[in-house]
Amino acid sequence: MASSPSVSTTQKDAFSTQNDSTRKTQQPLQVAKRLEKFKTTIFTQMSSLAIKYGAINLGQGFPNFDGPEFVKEAAIQAIKDGKNQYARGYGVPDFNSAIAERFKKDTGLVVDPDKEITVTSGCTEAIAATMLGLINPGDEVILFAPFYDSYEATLSMAGAKIKGITLRPPAFSVPIDELKSAITKNTRAILINTPHNPTGKMFTREELSTIASLCIENDVLVFTDEVYDKLAFETDHISMASLPGMYERTVTLNSLGKTFSLTGWKIGWAIAPPHLTWGVRQAHSFLTFATSTPMQWAAAVALRAPESYYVELKRDYMAKKEILVEGLKAVGFKVFPSSGTYFVVVDHTPFGLENDIAFF
Template sequence: MQVPCTRTHYRMRFKPPSFPDLSRHFPAFFNPSFIPTSYSRSFFPAMATLSTQKEPLSPPTDVTHKTHQPLQVAKRLEKFKGTIFTQMSLLARKHGAINLGQGFPNFDGPDFIKEAAIQAIRDGKNQYARGYGVPDLNFAIADRFKKDTGLTVDPEKEVTVTSGCTEAIAATMLGLINPGDEVIVFAPFYDSYAATLSIAGANVKGITLRPPDFAVPMEELKSAISKNTRAIIINTPHNPTGKMFTREELQTIASLCIENDVLVFTDEVYDKLSFDMDHISMASLPGMFERTVTMNSLGKTFSLTGWKIGWAIAPPHLTWGVRQAHCFLTFSTSAPMQWATAAALRAPDSYYEELKRDYMAKRAILVEGLKAVGFKVFPSSGTYFVVVDHTPFGLENDVAFCEYLTKEVGVVAIPTSVFYLNPEDGKNLVRFAFCKDEQTLSAAVERMKEKLKRN
């Protein structure tokens, strides 16, 4: 019988990452009254003709507020300025820039999955789904996991369906982390980790992955992990660097976790976008399933990021905490989309092979193009992102470079300093996404060749 680990909790306050103040560069996004120009009156034509009455039904009331109230936010979130992805996407639309920033495809997912969703809606599968997932999807997730890792999991007791991997991350951290718990994260890391860890009150330690190969600094990790460590968060393939954790790195991390009784939370949403080596799931290593929560989703693999269907796989003693948090976050996830996701996960192997070939071709277009423009390009073994060194172009930091690139060149990238506990670690790096059609990638490269000049 498996029982939860017991441990002493240390009351230390989590200091959120010191994200750079982008308001100086992008003031519109931090103005509470800012409304994107696309949300104009013409966007809602019915609003202009809502009433045909000649006389108002009641005297008009002046509801104009003369004073501006200060923004309200809990202290644990006051350092967070809003996601960089939304900011850069808005800036892309404002300047007519090609958006290689936010990681969503500009092409649609497979028809057979969309048809499955339509059929589920027609079949009346439109009410609340079972809290931890419709049975068909739980079984499909378990079957896919066994095919990928060789591990057999109980679909009823060890699989929890969530509203995207973002919610799986939140439910895992809120359900299994206590205030003051020490959590180790490999930086740079996705901003939702920082926000959720802040809400959970965790004490975060960052282990920085540095270019050119972003290898895990093992001696630093060994000195950081201890009996006080509650969990390690691993994202492989890794956003934003494109790094894939090697078997040797994972085995070393696993042995340290077993020795110190540490949990592992793994974000594996890019597992099918592994190009130069095979993806290895931490849970598949000896002795690790019992202490690992494996998180994944539909969106990246099937180009359906807007559906927000994710899941967490864990042994029952960890699943309990995940489900307790999930119950009060979203309770359940879109029912018809769950049925369609089950159909997606039963796609033949040929789908995944074609997906990988397609993305490798896109990666080649962007990587070769960026090199031709003059960037120093770092290897990307997985995901659909490429990290480059922007310093040959003479801008003071990544935020300034991305502002210039968007406004003057017409291409959007993401400044990586927002992914670091210490923004200085990322000031020379920016991230481009290649989850776009080949015409878009080629057009972005041509714009940079024409307008972006080395200093």
């Protein structure tokens, strides 16, 4: 057998030096045009600064405590039981059933767990699969600003035209006349996030009913991001799909992470009638195909938690919200009302800085 050619120490050193020099050459950043306008997410920036300065991170949406033991133990048991291979593409059957059971309790709607529920890798993937699976290039999609940054990015990937309707303080009410003016023959969907990130607004029944009427009248779909549905403090959460005539044109998006303080598990789902589920699943199949198997088994256990769990969750967050709000007011912020989520919006102008970026 022929021996490998030898390389002297001098040759290796020269190669290493040349290689290091090549790597250190500044290369222009490359990104597809559909994403070139987007920068590093504000969540990444704030989390990095919080780590750098040892600050409390009030930016990214995750709690500073862990999820419940009974859910974590269920995941450990699932791993020990060998539930570690690919799951069925649209979800472990028991988890799909648990989602359907929870949805019926919350909305009164009966859905087929095998035909109308798609399990995804977090709600963020459910959002992406919905946009990519149901939106065509040039379609108009209406968003309520401010909004979760992945909405705009995934719509840009889909080639959609985005129309923003601004929710303004202090009540962040939906400007119905602006919404009516924004709807055209090219409007494909309206995206609603309630309870709303980051304002903490709960869309009222009147607002939802008006939006529903406009959607029916103009044959428009609704995508509803409801990840904070269990963190509704002052009034009960209302799911758009439960309103008359709306289930057939609604995709309801949700996840495990916020309700069970397990954001790192990335377990989400989309609920929609079969004709809309088809598009969601087609995109999901080529994004992630399937979501973590043992975590889905544990998520099924989580969703079957007694109602007392949700009562205690809301009680604990309301107590923490009061501490945060009073603390922010005490140091000089103007704090706007928050009816849900674990976010509050504050006015920084009393500190005399030019804008939020300067304050940040």
